[in-house]
Amino acid sequence: MYNFLADVVAVVHASYILFVVGGQILILSGWVAGWVWTRHMVFRTLHLAAIGFVVIEAWAGVLCPLTAIENRLRQTAGNNPYESSFIGYWIDRLIYYSAPEWVFILVYSIFALVVLATFIFYPPIRTKH
Numbered sequence: 001m002y003n004f005l006a007d008v009v010a011v012v013h014a015s016y017i018l019f020v021v022g023g024q025i026l027i028l029s030g031w032v033a034g035w036v037w038t039r040h041m042v043f044r045t046l047h048l049a050a051i052g053f054v055v056i057e058a059w060a061g062v063l064c065p066l067t068a069i070e071n072r073l074r075q076t077a078g079n080n081p082y083e084s085s086f087i088g089y090w091i092d093r094l095i096y097y098s099a100p101e102w103v104f105i106l107v108y109s110i111f112a113l114v115v116l117a118t119f120i121f122y123p124p125i126r127t128k129h
Contacts (some may be wrong), residue, residue, distance in 0.1 A: 002077035006070045013066040016050065023047045024115055031122045044124035048115055055112045058105045 027047070030038025037043075057064060 002078070004075045006073035006077065007068055009070040009073060011042065013064075013070065019045070020050050020054070023050075023120070024111070027118055027122065031118070036125075039122070039125045041124040041126050044119060048119050051108070051112045051115045055108050058101075058108045061101075095120075 023043070024047070026035075027038045027044070029035070054064075056062075
């Protein structure tokens with residue numbers, strides 16, 4: 001059961017990363033293609049907040065809560081952290097890399113600056129419902 005829950009957390013983690021990275025790709029594509037939906041205020045604000053959270057964690061030296069939860073679940077299941085099922089294994093391979101901490105801080109910070117610049121130069125708009 002704990003391995004399954006750890007896999008669920010890994011899927012949520014991968015989805016978060018996909019939202020941040022894929023969202024930025026869609027926003028930039030929308031800017032070029034003129035897609036109005038990529039300027040939706042809620043989407044853009046959530047996107048900016050998502051990368052902002054990652055950058056704050058990195059600069060503060062805080063372990064990602066999703067990583068911590070996944071590790072705890074795997075340990076409770078009797079495994080070592082990052083030891084997982086088939087699904088967990090492949091998701092972990094996609095989202096975890098080995099590099100010095102400063103590399104991640106730099107990459108997250110640069111990516112956040114790109115998101116912020118996009119937010120400023122291709123700003124979200126309020127839509128009427």
